Amino acid sequence: MIDLRSDTVTQPTAAMRAAMASAVVGDDVYGDDPTVNHLEQMAAEMLGFDDALFTTSGTQANLLALMSHCHRGDEYICGQQAHNYKYEAGGAAVLGSIQPQPIANQADGSLLLADVSAAIKPDDFHFARTRLISLENTIGGKVLPQQYLADAQQLAFSKGLKIHLDGARVANAAVAQGLAIADIMQFFDSATLCLSKGLCAPVGSLLLGDEHFIQRARRWRKMLGGGMRQAGILAAAGELALTQQVARLADDHANAQILAEGLSQIAELTVDRSLVQTNMVFAELDSKVDPQLLTTKLAEAGVRISASKTLRLVTHNDIATADIHKTIAAFKHCLAHV
Incomplete structure (x- = not known):
């Protein structure tokens, strides 16, 4: 069967299956799984962040990011078509008490930065506190230009906000532009990357950020039931996703x-x-x-x-x-x- 529904249907490669079978594992909740630790360290270094966290899915990674950036009663600005607004079951609102503030995506997938700026709430107790801008790259298969990302970063900085990248398919964006993934992620305080779509790993996404951000995310992951034990079996495939499948x-x-x-x-x-x-x-x-x-x-x-x-x-x-x-x-x- 030629399955064109999504790149989530990819099967793990033969090399991934072999790596999974021979992976050295430990209890990741204790921090004892060497394969998970290596994947997180490698990914952080490769993608230009201080630290990384291996998660079960892109949905979980995005939720951890939102809950680590925002408190109850805060809000994040995103697109109407953003995956973490439209397709992740309202997790930020239900589990994080975080209000999404969606605005219209343009035809190229971007958000007009004037619209983003206008959506930022005043410092007034009548309003939810705007804490975060969330962008997605690619979105609908379309690539956000580097200059746009730089401008969005500058807007976030000027308004005292953090900026997050839902990078489920950021590897596709990088390859399409002839860039390293880190070249795209440099504009963000945090980012996710899905290993189980076009990169062929069977399970898993990465969440990246600074050390304190990842510490908060690790705590939320545990609370949400995302602590895994001998997860190196999965991380072994994730490592090959990053090193063998991007190009x-x-x-x-x-x-x-x-x-x-x-x-x-x-x-x-x-x-x-x-x-x-x-x-x-x-x-x-x-x-x-x-x-x-x-x-x-x-x-x-x-x-x-x-x-x-x-x-x-x-x-x-x-x-x-x-x-x-x-x-x-x-x-x-x-x-x-x-």
């Missing part, structure tokens, strides 16, 4: 371009190829096409997608260029018969 993302980006080109030639689909910057292709279905029926037909043809009027198709390590051509052919055949 390879360029192949996924190239395959996304091929997919976008092929689908744009199909009458029932509308694809804006200028928006395909990394490993995501968005295709609008003709109003006469039933998304659920198309999804069923494609599954019968060996292609798995999520049913929607706006299709999000994500390339990843387990999809080869030959699979992209099979997918284009399957779309042509199925759309001719729905």
